[in-house]
Amino acid sequence: MRKPFGILKKIPESSGVYRFIGKNNKVLYVGRAINLKRRVSQYFQKNIDPRIVEMVLLARDVKITKTNTLFEAIILEANLIKKYLPKYNVREKDNKSFVHLVIPRRVMYPQPFIVRGRELEIGKWRNNGNYVFGPFQGIRELQELLKIIRRVIPLSMGRCVPNSGKPCFDYQIGLCPGVCIGEITRQEYQKSIHNLILLFSGKKQALIKRLQKDNPGQAVALKHIQDVTLISGMEKWKVSIGKQFFGRIEVYDISHFGGKDTYGAMSVMENNRITKDQYRLFKIQSAPGNDDIRALEEMIKRRLRHREWRYPDLMVVDGGIPQVRHIYGVLKLLKTKFPLVGISKLQGDRFVFAPGIDLSVRKNIQAMRTALLGLRDEAHRFGNRARKRGTKNISEHRLVKQFCYTE
Structure with a gap:
């Protein structure tokens, strides 16, 4: 393809999948992008890989499929690579080093597994009739996809043992529907697995239609996630941070129901990454039921007693002037800075700064607005989910122990 300019003019600046087409309409390469025009134009720049030069010279056309989100583009890309087995995708990466999503067929509570291509050819994964989706470019990418999906369609994975009577870590943070403690029937869980299969088969609209009938709340949530997806989920938090201003950030939130069963939740970001294994939950013991400020004080005092936990470079509380003023006084009495x-939710998520924060630090915090709001929502979700689902009779020692697991 020696004159790409006419083709490039027609390519939109949207997310989607592109295919380089060769002789006899043969697909040479499949890729995906947040910005199709920008990505495809990179193939025609100088000083690129000789393998790319070879592929571009053989190409006669570039076909694109627009998607609403990068999330959809990743799934579509995987399905097209599986369908066409393009020569230059396989050459770019040993086919055995791709990763796949595997869903077992013949078990009561199927758990999705991430499996490398080489593992599909040996052992328990070989020719056993499982659902197999992919190939995907890497484990990290597929893990992020599953995290996003499980916020809408909770699924059993990893350490979850069906009907063990012991809530798994993922259950406590809202990613498991309760397979571990018998909270969901086999039939209900199989519906969730079927929904996952529809989604990874590229049948999003069919899934939304199904959910609108069976579970309207999930349908709305799925549409929302399709809008924010990988970019404005975990990845946008990283993009919004840019330069790393704080090594460790902790956000504190209080949740209760009518003043009863009050819990303090702490979410954590370290080195620009959400670190769920550092999340902590505190059952409030001494603060009056409806006194969120006293509950926040108790939580932070107890947190600071744990010197084995790395101290934060930035503390964020869910609240406005009263909360900040009170906690600032507490920190001052404890002689910690x-x-x-x-x-402040009541003021449209406005930042309220404690005394002593200079202008440059305030600017850094403002630059991290998206990340901090996301981390605040994480703490709120974490606390509410844990409070609602089986933590009422668990001591603080067990709570801390449970939430030290590494994902």
């Missing part, structure tokens, strides 16, 4: 900021 951490930058402290509140996020």
Whole structure:
């Protein structure tokens, strides 16, 4: 393809999948992009890989399929690679080093597994009739996809043992529907697995239609996630941070139901990454039922007693001026100095800064707005989910122990 300019003019600046087409309409390569025009134009720049030069010279056309999100593009790309087995996708990466999503067929509570291509040819994964989706480019990418999906369609994975009577870690943070403690029937769980199969088969619209009938709340949530997807989920938090301003950020949130069963939840970001194994949950013991400020004080005091946990470079509380003023006083009495900021819902998620934070630090915090709001929502979700699902009779020692697991 020696004159690409006419083709490039027609390519939109949207997310989607592109295919380089060769002789006899043969697909040479399949790729995906957040911005199709920008990505495809990179194939025609100088000083590129000789393998790419060879592929571009053989190409006679570039066909594109627009998607609403990068999320959809990743799934479509995997399905097209599986369908066409393009020469230059396989050459780019040993086919055995791709990863696949495997869903077993003949078990009561199927758990999705991430499996490398080489493992599909040996052992328990070989020719056993499982559902297999992919190939995907890497384990990390597929893990992120599953995290996003499981916020809408909770699924059993990893350490979850069906009907063990012991809530798994994922259950506590809202990613498992309760297979571990018998909270979901086999029939209900199989519906969730079928929904996952529809989604990875590229049948999103069919899935949304199904959910609108069976579970309207999930249908709305799925549409929302399709809009925010990987970019404005975990990845957008990283993009919004850019330069790393704080090594460790902790966000504190209080949740209760009518003043009863009050819990403090702590979410954590370290080195620009959400670190769920560092999340902590505190059952509030001494603060009055409806006194969120006293509950917040108790939680933070107890957190600071744990010197084995790395101290934060930034503390964020869910609340406005009263919460920030009170916690600032508590920190002062404890003779500890951490930058402290509140996020006031009542004022449209406005930042409330504690005294002593200079202008440059305030600017850094403002630059991280998307990340901090996301981390605040994580703490809120974590606390509410844990409070609602089986933590009422668990001591603080067991809570801390449970939430030390590494994902």
